[in-house]
Amino acid sequence: MAWGGLCLSTAAAQDSDSLRIDLNTALEIALSENPNVKVADMEITKKEYARKSAYGALFPQFDLIGQYQRAIKRQTVYFDEGFGMGGGAIDPTKYTPEELKIMETVGKMFAPDPESAGEGIQMGRLNVYTAGLNVSMPLVVPSLWKNIQMSRVDIQLAMEKARSSRIDLTNQVKKSFYSLLLAQDSYDVFKKTYATDSLNLENIRDRFKQGVVAEYDVITADVRLKSLIPSILQSENMMKIAELQLKMLMGIDSEIPLKVVGSLDNYRKAMFDTIIPADTSLLNNSDIKQFDLQADMAKKGYEMQKSQFAPTLVSSFNYMYMSQNNDFKFSTYRWDPYSMLGVTLSIPLFNGGQRYHNMKQSEIQLYQLKEQRKDVERGLKLSIKNNWDLMAKSMEQVVASESAVEQARKGYQITQKRYETGMGTIVEVNAAALAITNAELQYRNAIYDYLAAKADLEKTLGYDIQATN
Structure with a gap:
């Protein structure tokens, strides 16, 4: 008992x-x-963010771009007589007097020296800076x-x-x-x-x-x-x-x-x-x-x-500033702008x-x-x-x-x-x-x-x- x-x-x-x-x-x-139920509920929220991310691919993409390049060996350019345009004399009847004068001036600047005609001319400068905005947007991407x-x-x-x-x-x-x-x-x-x-x-x-x-x-x-x-x-x-x-x-x-x-x-x-x-x-x-x-x-x-076989069309726009210099005196740099707008059509043909x-x-x-x-x-x-x-x-x-x-x-x-x-x-x-x-x-x-x-x-x-x- x-x-x-x-x-x-x-x-x-x-x-x-x-x-x-x-x-x-x-x-x-x-x-x-229960933790398993909480995890399952959070999975729904995660998939909602994934859906929003998928929709985000349809909107324009903006990227700020900055680039610096240092030339180790600059490119060499060679000019033949007549700038590769067939040589020979220029027909004066085909150009205006102003155009003939410009062509004569340019010809004197780049006319190759007979003694050093095979050496070529080095183009560009040692330091190249690029900065700007790049915009791309898909138009037709199935x-x-x-x-x-x-x-x-x-x-x-x-x-x-x-x-x-x-x-x-x-x-x-x-x-x-x-x-x-x-x-x-x-x-x-x-x-x-x-x-x-x-x-x-x-x-x-x-x-x-x-x-x-x-x-x-x-x-x-x-x-x-x-x-x-x-x-x-x-x-x-x-x-x-x-x-x-x-x-x-x-x-x-x-x-x-x-x-x-x-x-x-x-x-x-x-x-x-x-x-x-x-x-x-x-x-x-x-x-x-x-x-x-x-x-x-x-x-x-x-x-x-199957949609990978279909063509795609993507638009792009960029606005850039470029500066080329041989020194590092930033206050004296000259920045030159340039911009482009275009579309890219891609038609799949063969990828193995x-x-x-x-x-x-x-x-x-x-x-x-x-x-x-x-x-x-x-x-x-x-x-x-x-x-x-x-x-x-x-x-x-x-x-x-x-x-x-x-x-x-x-x-x-x-x-x-x-x-x-x-x-x-x-x-x-x-x-x-x-x-x-x-x-x-x-x-x-x-x-x-x-x-x-x-x-x-x-x-x-x-x-x-x-x-x-």
């Missing part, structure tokens, strides 16, 4: 400081505090448009993954909560049995002292009582493990005392009142939705690879077959996703059928175990009366007590199996997040 009293006093002290929660509270805390479409689907995929993480977490929290209830109920069953057998042992000892029963009965009752201790310790350990798992899923500190409200008996009536929708079309299943979105992305990726092979890879990816979806869909339909069958079987077991518990209790009362009148044996009493314990454990296990199968079915069907009992 001392051991049982210690357990009861310790449990009472813990309950007074424990965080009391039911299933709805556990789900609310988990969905707001691959950018496809990339924007892919970013939109990517956001939808991130949102579906976030929904999937919530559905998975809801399933895990429910099953963990039910596991804790099962461990708690099992512990209560063993504790109640221990208390009953302790009283029974005291009665047998009193009757032995009176000489009514043999010492064998005392020994048997004492062995029966002590044999319950390992089961109690094991169920208590299972409670701690289930509690730690639930705390982890809820995202709370493991040191916080936790006490679940209720027992599996509270779900007994709901088992037969709950109506499970017959829609098993997998329209809301998250795995199927993710496959469809991935297939949509792969299709757009294939279209983007890269575009073609990339497109074929996208085609294969589409086929792979199609076949994988079929396999996943078959597995999900099998899971639905198994869960339905397990729920139906569990309901039958609950009804049968309820009757078994009543019959076991009635049988125990009869054997007790028989034993007290000397018509029965202690072995019959122990067997009847063990039958009650087993029947009650089977009853609670059947309820747990039903609830776990129902949670798995809801996950497979992709039910929206809700705290259903």
